[in-house]
Amino acid sequence: MHELSIAASIVDAVTESAAAYPGARVTAVRLRVGALAAVIEDSLQFCWDIATEGTPLQGAALVVRVMPVVIHCAGCGVDAELDGVQSFRCPRCGELAADLRQGRELEIESIELEEPDPACESASQQVSESAEPAAPVMNQTGRWE
Amino acid sequence: MITRIVELRRGILKKNDELAAALRRRYIAAGVLVLNLVSSPGAGKTTFLEWTLRKLRQAGARAAALVGDLETDKDARCLAASGAPARQINTHGICHLDAEMVGKHLDAWSETAGANGATLAALDYLFIENVGNLVCPSSYDLGERIRVALLSVTEGEDKPLKYPALFNSADTAVITKIDLAAPCAFDRELTLRNLNEIRPGIRVFETSAKTGAGMEEWLAYLQAERT
């Protein structure tokens, strides 16, 4: 059961990143979790509620995207996605494949912030539905692998 | 209000990964081969390791061990019976070792280097016995060169299928307690097949710390990995 320490690490990382947007509230945190990351989503969700309680992240949704295992088959020369984690065989030729290309990720993909519209500071009831698509990539280091 | 999406692409265990990378550089600079032993509780890590340390010492190699447990220093005392330096890490409730704990204990250890201390540069091998747990240790890199997953014949042949994250992350597997294979009706072929489905090409040793079976092959492997 290491989900609680993982949840606490997410809280720390998100709090640090969100500090660049004063006045904004974090509404969602999106994760990429590999099928081989040894993290159980249910217990992570449970621990997320505990870890965020009483912090500015309280109430933020934790959205988990499970990344299936992708192997590289030398024989076929292709990357292939596997259905599960019970057998590491190329779905095309049936050969065992040890070369893992995806499936161990444990990373925060993005966070969703709600912030006052700078263009109409006084008219806060005027809600803009359009999300800003041009999001800066803040951190490219520390990727799993 | 506006909604903004900020891409982070940040590893959740980034801090551990960075510390582990620093440890790995230290191990390489010191010329020490580091192995991380993982298994379910009671699979036989300490017994296997005590035997290994004793044999390595007899062969003139310098080996030491760090051992993680939630509580007690029983395993470190058991390992120290081999004559090799052994140090206990108590995690007090945490179900795995992480790179920070290992780094701290290595620093404290080299400060007391002498009769029962160990500095990395004075070692050929460092074994890290992880907390008995088949889930959590798989996510925490300790900077080791070789991750060894142990599996005893009394646990059932399907362990690799039930804990694929851990067995897939291992470089080597050791089947322990093979002296009990017959009374347990242990299905060797099935176990080897399951290991290979989860970690294709994994090197497997079949050992008994009671009879010494399979230990020569294991020691030869350790020696070969050092050179």
Ligand SMILES: Nc1nc2c(ncn2[C@@H]2O[C@H](COP(=O)(O)OP(=O)(O)OP(=O)(O)O)[C@@H](O)[C@H]2O)c(=O)[nH]1
């Ligand atoms: N018959 C037999 N028993 C063994 C063998 N190896 C270990 N045992 C027994 O298995 C039990 C557990 O062994 P340990 O070496 O303490 O196991 P461990 O994996 O270190 O246990 P934890 O550190 O608590 O996770 C002990 O009673 C050992 O005597 C073996 O090769 N054969």
Ligand SMILES: [Mg+2]
């Ligand atoms: Mg032990």
Ligand SMILES: [Zn+2]
């Ligand atoms: Zn193929």
